[in-house]
Amino acid sequence: MKALTVHHLSPDLSGVSLIDAPMPVRQPGQVLVRVRATSLNFPDLLMTRGEYQFKPQPPFVLGLELAGEVVEADADSPLPIGTRVMGGGKGGCMADFAALDPSALRPIPDSLSFHHAAALGAAYGTAYTALVEIGGLKTGDWVLVHGATGGVGLAAADLAKSLGARVIATTGSPAKLEALKAACDPDAAILASGRFREAVAEITGGHLCDLVYDPVGGDVFDESTRCVAFGGKLLVIGFAGGRIADISTNIPLIKGFSVVGVRAGEYARRFPERGTAVRQAMLALAAEGKLHPHIDRVLPIERWREAFDAMAARGIVGKVVLEL
Ligand SMILES: NC(=O)c1ccc[n+]([C@@H]2O[C@H](COP(=O)([O-])OP(=O)(O)OC[C@H]3O[C@@H](n4cnc5c(N)ncnc54)[C@H](OP(=O)(O)O)[C@@H]3O)[C@@H](O)[C@H]2O)c1
Structure with a gap:
């Protein structure tokens, strides 16, 4: 599968490339998501340089948020196969597939496209x-x-x-x-x-x-x-x-x-019930059409460098979505 990977930390993205990586292994209880869209956040850029507060050791797959559909799950999973989901974690979302705990994901309201769902959560x-x-x-x-x-x-x-x-x-x-x-x-x-x-x-x-x-x-x-x-x-x-x-x-x-x-x-991790309340309130507003995530451009993941360069140059209004 395709995965945007940091091989070594670099100030100029020279340590980043889109590679053919092994599929993530789904642990019991987790779901496997076929990623359809992911969006760029400033911490992604900082993580390529080792300048973010969370500093994983290379190699690691970039990407903090995704939207896609569940393609593998336990029989009693709260997110059965076929569910459209959005969410993410501390990395791994800029890839064709991601294995995640259901608690890191929630169903996408019908009114939201994969693009808008990928652009909404973190921001x-x-x-x-x-x-x-x-x-x-x-x-x-x-x-x-x-x-x-x-x-x-x-x-x-x-x-x-x-x-x-x-x-x-x-x-x-x-x-x-x-x-x-x-x-x-x-x-x-x-x-x-x-x-x-x-x-x-x-x-x-x-x-x-x-x-x-x-x-x-x-x-x-x-x-x-x-x-x-x-x-x-x-x-x-x-x-x-x-x-x-x-x-x-x-x-x-x-x-x-x-x-x-x-x-x-961190607020949502330390106070999970408040984190859930925040997500529910946010998705309710989105479902009512009261939020308007602004997408500057949608690019295929192959054009990841253009997206990262635009963010570094302050050339974006809103969010850049990468398609997989
Ligand atoms: N506290 C949290 O929970 C949390 C969560 C997510 C992100 N963040 C942080 O929030 C910040 C913004 O993240 P983001 O994803 O919104 O980034 P972004 O989309 O790149 O937006 C950052 C904005 O800051 C402005 N800016 C001013 N000086 C800048 C400079 N020297 N370089 C780049 N941008 C500059 C730019 O607007 P103009 O060009 O119009 O001035 C730019 O649009 C980052 O520091 C990120 O780590 C915090």
């Missing part, structure tokens, strides 16, 4: 965990979403709008401002460069933001500490910008806000 799961579970999002809240042209950012902007919040979406790329407005219909879209606090204050009538969702970090995080309303939360999602920011603890004290780290996958 909206992160957004839902951060904004709703940890952030306590309420109707009418002002939410500042950074990296909003990216996978987890665009999902957060879309979800917050669907849940009745007011959204200021940001990009660091002037050329993507119009595409951002078209992709998630925010209340305002601004450039996250320099002193953007003044723009946030003007848009919110001086209130500032109840929640700030930050997958970018660095200078964007620093300026965001000036954008949180009293009693609000600055949600630390990631560091796509490359620099992990420092913060003096007097700032959240004086301004009365919290800085909260979000690890959506």
Whole structure:
């Protein structure tokens, strides 16, 4: 079977290739999934370089999420043969087949295609965990979403709008401002460069933001500490910008806000009942047509390099789906 494999860690994808790999061996209780679509997440790129917090030893198969159908299962499996499923784990999804525990998968709602199912889980799961579970999002809240042209950012902007919040979406790329407005219909879209606090204050009538969702970090995080309303939360999602920011603890004290780290996958592993609730809520919204996963492009897995290069160059709005 085809499998996108990291043979050695490299800064330029030279250690990655699509190989003919042995089929995964299904353990009792697991299901074997014929993968139809997988989507690219920033951690996939970081894992090719050894820069992600989870550092498997090469060789390993890339891919954190998939959509496909069950082709082998125990007779009493909760996911019988033929079930369309979505989900994933810490790797192995960028391959023709993956063997997974049923708990890592859920049935795909009829209204979702394989492409949309592959693009939904990690991005909206992160957004839902951060904004709703940890952030306590309420109707009418002002939410500042950074990296909003990216996978987890665009999902957060879309979800917050669907849940009745007011959204200021940001990009660091002037050329993507119009595409951002078209992709998630925010209340305002601004450039996250320099002193953007003044723009946030003007848009919110001086209130500032109840929640700030930050997958970018660095200078964007620093300026965001000036954008949180009293009693609000600055949600630390990631560091796509490359620099992990420092913060003096007097700032959240004086301004009365919290800085909260979000690890959506770990949250679901540590609190399985909350993880299940998040997935159910997310899929219910998707089934009602209230989520709009934005697919930038669909490519065959053979064109994986194009997808990874586009992500590294910040050339994507939403998600890239790879077909198998
Ligand atoms: N906490 C969690 O549970 C969790 C879960 C999933 C992902 N993450 C993290 O969230 C971050 C974003 O992941 P993603 O999958 O959404 O990635 P993505 O699709 O590549 O989006 C990242 C966005 O960040 C912006 N950005 C700003 N500076 C950048 C830079 N120097 N390089 C690349 N992008 C830059 C880009 O938007 P503009 O070009 O428009 O500025 C880009 O669209 C990553 O750090 C990832 O590890 C965290």
